[in-house]
Amino acid sequence: MAIFSVYVVNKAGGLIYQLDHYAPRSDTEMTFSYPLDLVLRPRDERVVVAFGQRDGIRVGHAVLAINGAEVNGRLTADGKDVLEFLSNPANYPVSIRFGRHRLSSNEKLMLASMFHSLFAIGSQLSPEVGSSGIEMLETDTFKLHCFQTLTGIKFVVLADPRQAGIDALLRKIYEIYSDFALKNPFYSLEMPIRCELFDQNLKLALEVAEKAGPFGPGS
Amino acid sequence: MLGSPDRRNSELFTLTYGALVTQLCKDYENDEDVNKQLDKMGYNIGVRLIEDFLARSNVGRCHDFRETADVIAKIAFKMYLGITPSITNWSPGGDEFSLILENNPLVDFVELPDNHSSLIYSNLLCGVLRGALEMVQMAVDVKFVQDTLKGDSVTEIRMKFIRRIEDNLPAGEE
Numbered sequence: 341m342a343i344f345s346v347y348v349v350n351k352a353g354g355l356i357y358q359l360d361h362y363a364p365r366s367d368t369e370m371t372f373s374y375p376l377d378l379v380l381r382p383r384d385e386r387v388v389v390a391f392g393q394r395d396g397i398r399v400g401h402a403v404l405a406i407n408g409a410e411v412n413g414r415l416t417a418d419g420k421d422v423l424e425f426l427s428n429p430a431n432y433p434v435s436i437r438f439g440r441h442r443l444s445s446n447e448k449l450m451l452a453s454m455f456h457s458l459f460a461i462g463s464q465l466s467p468e469v470g471s472s473g474i475e476m477l478e479t480d481t482f483k484l485h486c487f488q489t490l491t492g493i494k495f496v497v498l499a500d501p502r503q504a505g506i507d508a509l510l511r512k513i514y515e516i517y518s519d520f521a522l523k524n525p526f527y528s529l530e531m532p533i534r535c536e537l538f539d540q541n542l543k544l545a546l547e548v549a550e551k552a553g554p555f556g557p558g559s
Numbered sequence: 560m561l562g563s564p565d566r567r568n569s570e571l572f573t574l575t576y577g578a579l580v581t582q583l584c585k586d587y588e589n590d591e592d593v594n595k596q597l598d599k600m601g602y603n604i605g606v607r608l609i610e611d612f613l614a615r616s617n618v619g620r621c622h623d624f625r626e627t628a629d630v631i632a633k634i635a636f637k638m639y640l641g642i643t644p645s646i647t648n649w650s651p652g653g654d655e656f657s658l659i660l661e662n663n664p665l666v667d668f669v670e671l672p673d674n675h676s677s678l679i680y681s682n683l684l685c686g687v688l689r690g691a692l693e694m695v696q697m698a699v700d701v702k703f704v705q706d707t708l709k710g711d712s713v714t715e716i717r718m719k720f721i722r723r724i725e726d727n728l729p730a731g732e733e
Binding site: 351352456459460462463464473488489490491492493511514515517518519522523529 | 609
């Protein structure tokens with residue numbers, strides 16, 4: 341059972357805290373000889389697999405590392421363009437690691453503010469007045485749980501669909517926020533949370549919730 | 560009970576608050592400025608304390624001022640100061656009420672000297688209430704109208720509802 345990540349969004353829709361607790365490792369590293377039987381193309385700031393699927397490598401996976409060194413967007417670790425590098429037979433055999441790309445902090449910021457807007461749309465669509473807003477978003481690979489406090493702060497947790505006890509976890513995160521972020525006089529409201537104690541206690545709470553498993557916490 | 564942890568905590572609290580007020584009096588030299596500072600500090604406490612209160616007490620949103628008065632007197636004051644003030648003197652429009660405190664933990668052992676006759680010793684509380692309610696979209700005016708430190712029989716805090724704060728409403732509250 342796993343809790344994948346936690347996001348905290350302030351009243352204006354800005355992301356003030358983000359933690360990736362567990363990422364299902366679906367990276368595959370393999371050695372290839374010339375010519376490469378996967379079709380690669382650039383997309384955004386990365387090089388992704390456009391066509392060709394084998395041994396765990398899927399369409400949409402990005403090139404994460406070449407010969408053990410992590411790539412930097414579309415350039416290899418030593419600054420050469422990835423696609424050029426891989427079209428040169430002299431560079432083979434080469435070991436490439438493919439996997440789902442991790443979201444960058446900017447992407448997370450953008451997604452958090454988009455979620456904030458969707459949340460507002462959700463309340464407006466409601467046929468009844470005073471709707472709670474989006475509480476859960478469900479997909480086949482994860483469930484997103486959201487809790488908005490009376491003061492407008494949103495706590496968002498992404499977890500395995502079978503994970504139970506997330507409601508209690510959201511309340512617990514609210515308590516941890518009110519303790520370790522707000523009671524720290526050097527933390528300014530609505531700003532990014534950079535408090536060690538908040539991190540530590542949050543991670544502890546996530547571990548407790550995960551151990552409880554699909555049946556929820558004992559109490 | 561003498562020496563019990565609760566009593567020791569509350570004495571340290573009284574001493575700390577007293578040290579704060581006397582230092583402000585030295586720094587600002589006139590009572591009006593001290594009152595303003597206490598209100599400001601209270602406001603900063605209130606905007607943070609509200610989240611702790613909501614996280615621990617699980618109360619839902621109040622939809623009228625009477626509910627608010629009840630929650631403040633029976634849950635909030637009890638939680639943070641260990642006292643339950645009574646609610647009286649409702650205005651005909653239901654937008655003003657008084658909290659009567661028979662004892663105020665902030666002023667245990669305190670006597671106000673003559674040269675500080677316009678000092679509102681517990682003004683921090685007004686700031687706290689104002690800050691906390693602002694975070695749940697209520698603009699209120701809070702002031703002391705009676706004070707045992709000034710010779711009145713009870714301490715009375717008057718709270719007036721000004722308006723609902725409409726900007727930056729959390730989604731779903733419109």
